[in-house]
Amino acid sequence: MRPVVVTVLWGLVAMSPPVVAKPPVADRLATGSELSVDERARALSLGPWPPARRADPSNRVSGRPQAIELGRRLFRDPRMSSVGYVACVTCHQPDRAFTDTKARAHGLADLPRNTPALFDLRQQRWFGWGGSSDSLWMASIRPILDPRELDGSLATITRLFTRDEELAACYRRVFGVSPLRQPGRTAVNVGKALAAFQETLVTGRTPFDDYRDALARGDRDALAAYPAAAQRGLALFVGAAGCVRCHRGPNLSDGEFHATRGAGVVEIAAPVVSDGGRFDGARSLKQHPLNLTGRFNDDASRRNASATQRLVVNTALQGRFRTPSLRNVAVTAPYLHDGRVDDLSLALQHGAALPAPQVADLRAFLESLTDRDGERRPWSSADRLTPCP
Ligand code: HEC
Numbered sequence: 001m002r003p004v005v006v007t008v009l010w011g012l013v014a015m016s017p018p019v020v021a022k023p024p025v026a027d028r029l030a031t032g033s034e035l036s037v038d039e040r041a042r043a044l045s046l047g048p049w050p051p052a053r054r055a056d057p058s059n060r061v062s063g064r065p066q067a068i069e070l071g072r073r074l075f076r077d078p079r080m081s082s083v084g085y086v087a088c089v090t091c092h093q094p095d096r097a098f099t100d101t102k103a104r105a106h107g108l109a110d111l112p113r114n115t116p117a118l119f120d121l122r123q124q125r126w127f128g129w130g131g132s133s134d135s136l137w138m139a140s141i142r143p144i145l146d147p148r149e150l151d152g153s154l155a156t157i158t159r160l161f162t163r164d165e166e167l168a169a170c171y172r173r174v175f176g177v178s179p180l181r182q183p184g185r186t187a188v189n190v191g192k193a194l195a196a197f198q199e200t201l202v203t204g205r206t207p208f209d210d211y212r213d214a215l216a217r218g219d220r221d222a223l224a225a226y227p228a229a230a231q232r233g234l235a236l237f238v239g240a241a242g243c244v245r246c247h248r249g250p251n252l253s254d255g256e257f258h259a260t261r262g263a264g265v266v267e268i269a270a271p272v273v274s275d276g277g278r279f280d281g282a283r284s285l286k287q288h289p290l291n292l293t294g295r296f297n298d299d300a301s302r303r304n305a306s307a308t309q310r311l312v313v314n315t316a317l318q319g320r321f322r323t324p325s326l327r328n329v330a331v332t333a334p335y336l337h338d339g340r341v342d343d344l345s346l347a348l349q350h351g352a353a354l355p356a357p358q359v360a361d362l363r364a365f366l367e368s369l370t371d372r373d374g375e376r377r378p379w380s381s382a383d384r385l386t387p388c389p
């Protein structure tokens, strides 16, 4: 009989309502919401949104309208690929939130990782799930040359500009030299134009941002417009569930690398492919000629290279991945670096198994991080596009 009793008791424990300490009445009156004074302070740290635009000092064409337009054209141009039909847009599709709905990417061959949505990348300083690039332009050159992605080369890039005089003129206008002069330099500049374009992929304001600003203003009417479940989810996110430890700041990402499996952590499902994560990423980055310590960094001061210089590769980095931003997360399934989870309610439990009501509240909060465009994105959120010559 004994095991049955234990099972029943365990069932009761597992089903009992979550211990979500409701903030004391005085606290709630002070904030005009479901949040305590402390939780309010932490909720405010998840904004404001959108962040101020700032150019990338490592990329001298960052923010330049003509570079953005050149990058926008290159992003959907399959002619840089060896086979002539793979482009960035093959995997990063605007009408699928700049991702591809696949668990793991497939270009000319299988890749071991999920295609990330390319939003808000100016907020990051390491790129890729394992941070194998330290600039957006470096992360944009890698897929051109990767045999599993575009499988391009200096020859395919040169061929593109030889055959398309208008594109070559556009390039000359942006960089002041012919794209045929120095193919190595051209490949780097193509990455910089692609980066200038991707910097314009910024998510818009969300119901959460309106709530957060209402909290800052103390606007009780506006606070009431935010669903109660999302308010409870937010309280958990910044409080008891501890999510904000890693998913922090306005982009809901600390930009750093963490292991999400370990002692006491419930396994959602076994990883599909073994992946060194940050260990492989850091090792590759340190020795790569395109990193910020090299000669293609346009910031002569090299101040932006210090994190890469200081980076120490050791086995503690094994199996760590970059904390993803959670903006628009509801429209970017499947989840995690290997896309092994389809359901947002499961994905958000990567750190711990939570009682069902808490999962539902956290999910309501995450859904309130979706902007108006959601899954189907405009081609560019640049204010205006300058035509190429
Ligand atoms: C075959 C599908 C595929 C193609 C084609 C592709 N990508 Fe990606 N992209 C991915 C995957 C998968 C990752 C994650 C790579 C990793 O973690 O190492 C990624 C990562 C990135 C990142 C880093 C994003 C982040 O959040 O840090 C950038 C930037 C990027 N790609 C830009 C591009 C550009 C520009 C092109 C075209 C030149 C391109 N990609 C072509 C699948 C693709």
Ligand code: HEC
Binding pocket: 237, 241, 242, 243, 244, 245, 246, 247, 257, 258, 259, 260, 321, 322, 323, 324, 325, 326, 329, 332, 334, 335, 336, 337, 338, 344, 347, 348, 349, 350, 351, 362
């Ligand atoms: C220790 C740092 C850390 C904490 C704490 C944490 N996360 Fe994460 N989160 C990550 C990392 C790292 C990943 C990516 C893991 C991977 O790809 O294998 C991730 C992935 C996710 C994803 C999937 C996003 C995507 O695009 O694939 C969601 C959703 C998520 N976290 C929500 C939460 C919620 C909700 C909490 C609190 C209950 C939380 N996280 C706590 C670091 C953390």
